[in-house]
Amino acid sequence: xxxVKALLASSPLKQYGRPLEVGLHQEGRxxxxxxxxxxxxxxxxxxGNHLSAEDVHHLLLEAKSxxxxxxxxxxxxxxxxxxxxxxxxLSEGGxxxxxxxxxxxDHHHLVCVxxxxxxxxxxxxxIQAGRIAAEKNGFKLIESTLNVRALCPxxxxxx
Amino acid sequence: xxxVKALLASSPLKQYGRPLEVGLHQEGRxxxxxxxxxxxxxxxxxxGNHLSAEDVHHLLLEAKSxxxxxxxxxxxxxxxxxxxxxxxxLSEGGxxxxxxxxxxxDHHHLVCVxxxxxxxxxxxxxIQAGRIAAEKNGFKLIESTLNVRALCPxxxxxx
DNA sequence: GTGCGTGCAAAATCTTTGCATACGC
DNA sequence: GCGTATGCAAAGATTTTGCACGCAC
Numbered sequence: 001x002x003x004v005k006a007l008l009a010s011s012p013l014k015q016y017g018r019p020l021e022v023g024l025h026q027e028g029r030x031x032x033x034x035x036x037x038x039x040x041x042x043x044x045x046x047x048g049n050h051l052s053a054e055d056v057h058h059l060l061l062e063a064k065s066x067x068x069x070x071x072x073x074x075x076x077x078x079x080x081x082x083x084x085x086x087x088x089x090l091s092e093g094g095x096x097x098x099x100x101x102x103x104x105x106d107h108h109h110l111v112c113v114x115x116x117x118x119x120x121x122x123x124x125x126x127i128q129a130g131r132i133a134a135e136k137n138g139f140k141l142i143e144s145t146l147n148v149r150a151l152c153p154x155x156x157x158x159x
Numbered sequence: 160x161x162x163v164k165a166l167l168a169s170s171p172l173k174q175y176g177r178p179l180e181v182g183l184h185q186e187g188r189x190x191x192x193x194x195x196x197x198x199x200x201x202x203x204x205x206x207g208n209h210l211s212a213e214d215v216h217h218l219l220l221e222a223k224s225x226x227x228x229x230x231x232x233x234x235x236x237x238x239x240x241x242x243x244x245x246x247x248x249l250s251e252g253g254x255x256x257x258x259x260x261x262x263x264x265d266h267h268h269l270v271c272v273x274x275x276x277x278x279x280x281x282x283x284x285x286i287q288a289g290r291i292a293a294e295k296n297g298f299k300l301i302e303s304t305l306n307v308r309a310l311c312p313x314x315x316x317x318x
Numbered sequence: 319g320t321g322c323g324t325g326c327a328a329a330a331t332c333t334t335t336g337c338a339t340a341c342g343c
Numbered sequence: 344g345c346g347t348a349t350g351c352a353a354a355g356a357t358t359t360t361g362c363a364c365g366c367a368c
Contacts, residue, residue, distance in 0.1 A: 028321085028322070028368095029322080029323095030322060030323065030366085030367050030368070031367080032322090032323060032324080032366080032367070034323080034324070035323090052357095053357080053358080054357085067324090067325095068324065068325045068326070069325095069357095069358090070324075070325065070326075070327095070358090070359080070360085071323075071324055071325070073357090073358060073359070074323080074324085074359090075323095077358095077359095095357090095358095108288075108292070110292050110293060110296055110298055112298065119292075119296050119298075121292045121295070121296075123288040123291075123292070125284040125285070125287075125288055126284070126285055126288045126305060128284075129267075129282040129284055129285045129305060130269075130305060130307040132282075133267070133269050133278075133280045133282070133307055134269060134307055134309045136280070137269055137278050137280075137311075138311070138312040139269055139271065139278075139307075139309035139310060139311050139312070140309055140310040141307065141309050142308040142309050142310065143307075143308050144305055144306065144307040144308065145305070145306055145308075146285060146288060146289060146303055146304070146305045146306075147303065147304055147305075147306065148289040148292055148293055148298075148300065148302075148303040149301040149302050149303065149304075150293045150298035150299055150300050150301050151298060151299040151301065152296075152297070152298050153297040153298070184343090187343095187346080187347070188347080188348095189341085189342050189343070189346095189347060189348065190342080190343095191341080191342070191347090191348060191349080193348080193349070194348085211332095212332080212333080213332085226349090226350095227349065227350050227351070228332095228333090228350095229333090229334080229335085229349075229350065229351075229352095230348075230349055230350075232332090232333060232334070233334090233348080233349085234348095236333095236334095254332090254333095
């Protein structure tokens with residue numbers, strides 16, 4: 001089994017009762033093969049992954065699963081609205097999506113502006129800063145993300 | 160004089176010797192009427208403004224200054240590269256730009272996800288968090304911005 | 319069977335680019 | 344006058360949408 005197929009294969013333990021699947025049966029929504037494949041891709045690639053719509057499309061194709069780009073866009077948007085994915089606007093050229101994992105809440109991104117390499121980190125004070133700013137202005141906080149733009153070690157050398 | 164024209168008019172005191180103008184005379188660059196108009200628009204609208212390329216285009220049109228969108232995109236990109244504007248990726252639908260002011264360094268954004276209302280705030284601990292994350296990973300820091308997504312008071316009521 | 323979801327292609331956005339012309343310096 | 348900047352229109356890139364068909368429930 002190649003790497004991409006491994007990403008797509010649901011582990012038997014997670015096969016049933018995942019909260020995402022439960023949500024996809026609510027309010028008239030349906031759990032279609034396409035949605036399950038997209039879901040599995042994110043779940044099995046872990047929470048450190050930042051995939052664009054195109055990435056999802058290509059990864060699925062490599063695993064011999066053809067899902068139209070239109071469906072991918074519609075599904076990604078749906079999963080974001082349902083709160084299962086986060087939408088990131090890190091670098092140029094399109095949005096990226098990552099699994100909204102409970103292991104890993106409120107993490108932030110350190111992005112190399114040259115090559116796009118991305119590291120994640122957490123910081124309690126950042127979360128607090130967002131909370132305080134929202135309160136002061138009477139806003140109701142949804143989430144806060146710190147984007148740190150920087151040059152990674154490799155790109156510093158090749159400069 | 161209407162509001163938009165007021166935004167466009169350079170104050171006499173700032174007319175000469177602004178650092179941006181100096182920069183626009185360097186390395187073979189030219190200070191054209193188009194660039195000056197775009198510059199003036201940002202300077203006179205203050206540092207709390209977040210304008211898209213389309214916004215700039217419309218504001219200039221309202222002030223009877225026709226500058227092509229292509230030129231606006233080229234100029235905005237130039238001003239970002241020169242460090243005089245910051246490029247923001249706050250909400251859906253295109254990037255926004257704001258003046259990089261020294262009065263107002265390293266500030267962050269609180270954005271209403273419903274209506275797009277944006278408030279700014281500063282926080283020293285956020286800046287430090289970015290610095291620490293960059294150091295830990297061997298990255299060279301460029302800048303860090305905290306985006307807080309939230310619902311503004313008005314949109315909480317109309318929900 | 320009902321009606322939500324999909325695929326396809328076309329359209330809508332947003333942004334960039336090639337080329338001839340204009341103009342700052 | 345040289346060479347950069349502009350305007351225009353066309354091309355690119357990304358994302359959305361209309362419509363007929365298919366399939367989850």
